[in-house]
Amino acid sequence: MLFPYELNNSYYATVRDFGDEFLEFSRRFDFRDDEEALEALCIGVYWYLYGTTALDLNSNIHQVLANLSQYRRAFPEDKQFIDELRGKLLTKFLFKPFQKNDEKLTPENLELLINFLEATGDYVDQIPHFRNFTCNLEDCLTLTKWFCKNSHRYLGEYTSNLNEYLESNANNHLMEEDVIFYHGHELEYHLNMLGAEIMNRIFRNDFEKRPRKAIILPGCMNANSKKCRAKEDRLGDVCTLCNPKCNVYKIVKQYPELEVYIVSHESTAFKGARREDMDELGIIGITCVLNLISGGWKSSNMSIPPQCVLLEHVACKSHWLDEDIYGSIDMDALKSKIRI
Numbered sequence: 001m002l003f004p005y006e007l008n009n010s011y012y013a014t015v016r017d018f019g020d021e022f023l024e025f026s027r028r029f030d031f032r033d034d035e036e037a038l039e040a041l042c043i044g045v046y047w048y049l050y051g052t053t054a055l056d057l058n059s060n061i062h063q064v065l066a067n068l069s070q071y072r073r074a075f076p077e078d079k080q081f082i083d084e085l086r087g088k089l090l091t092k093f094l095f096k097p098f099q100k101n102d103e104k105l106t107p108e109n110l111e112l113l114i115n116f117l118e119a120t121g122d123y124v125d126q127i128p129h130f131r132n133f134t135c136n137l138e139d140c141l142t143l144t145k146w147f148c149k150n151s152h153r154y155l156g157e158y159t160s161n162l163n164e165y166l167e168s169n170a171n172n173h174l175m176e177e178d179v180i181f182y183h184g185h186e187l188e189y190h191l192n193m194l195g196a197e198i199m200n201r202i203f204r205n206d207f208e209k210r211p212r213k214a215i216i217l218p219g220c221m222n223a224n225s226k227k228c229r230a231k232e233d234r235l236g237d238v239c240t241l242c243n244p245k246c247n248v249y250k251i252v253k254q255y256p257e258l259e260v261y262i263v264s265h266e267s268t269a270f271k272g273a274r275r276e277d278m279d280e281l282g283i284i285g286i287t288c289v290l291n292l293i294s295g296g297w298k299s300s301n302m303s304i305p306p307q308c309v310l311l312e313h314v315a316c317k318s319h320w321l322d323e324d325i326y327g328s329i330d331m332d333a334l335k336s337k338i339r340i
């Protein structure tokens with residue numbers, strides 16, 4: 001089976017080395033902290049990948065798509081109708097082949113880039129970081145140049161099938177709301193891998209101090225989602241231990257001192273969070289690569305410090321595969337995040 005990315009035993013050591021080299025390079029600039037260096041890199045990479053389309057985006061189309069995306073989050077019961085409409089507009093106006101972008105990144109152009117990201121609906125939790133960004137925009141481009149030169153050397157091994165995967169599925173998800181997400185460029189995979197590594201470092205101390213810890217699992221990790229007997233709870237579905245072969249069962253049994261929730265879609269994560277959760281909780285989020293940065297900032301924007309562990313490959317048919325398969329993770333990587 002062909003996956004857009006696939007991890008192996010060397011992944012966590014390799015991304016740690018890449019994280020070290022990135023942070024060392026970022027010390028040449030005047031970033032306030034490592035989170036600002038990550039914000040700068042995200043802005044630069046998105047400008048490189050999407051700048052040309054962002055400069056072309058009609059302001060009315062931006063407004064319509066941004067409103068639809070907001071409406072979709074407020075009224076999930078209308079998902080089907082809204083997603084159909086968004087899929088058509090996104091494919092017609094935003095889905096363009098990658099075109100190298102040589103335009104200067106000015107404050108006005110950053111606004112246009114943010115409009116593009118807002119229109120896709122995929123970067124909601126990242127956008128506040130870009131709106132508040134005050135460093136030199138030239139630095140974003142210098143960091144990005146460095147990243148483009150080095151990311152393949154470290155992380156190319158884990159995305160070596162991506163081009164073949166995308167070529168053999170070139171018409172998949174056209175006219176669907178995840179069209180931009182599904183056809184993501186290799187650099188965006190590498191950005192999320194490095195971003196997760198940097199976030200794990202940034203939020204580690206705060207995470208360790210939290211009195212409650214929760215593991216947030218994606219729906220693809222349960223053994224048979226149709227027969228799953230998990231019960232709905234405030235922060236997600238809670239496993240009732242119905243099947244010893246299930247990956248969720250194994251994690252719940254192995255870490256009885258932790259809360260474990262299954263969250264089937266990133267957009268519903270933390271919907272029921274209360275003040276006490278924001279004060280007490282630290283989470284270990286498990287997700288596939290393209291959700292890592294958004295998921296990490298979604299959690300930290302709510303004052304819940306995150307740590308993340310990656311699914312070893314994609315597993316669900318809602319975005320990636322013809323059939324659902326079982327998601328799996330490196331259990332040692334999970335253990336190392338839980339160790340305090």
Ligand code: SF4
Binds near residue numbers: 223241
């Ligand atoms: S063991 Fe838990 S997560 Fe797995 S199928 Fe049963 S209730 Fe669902």
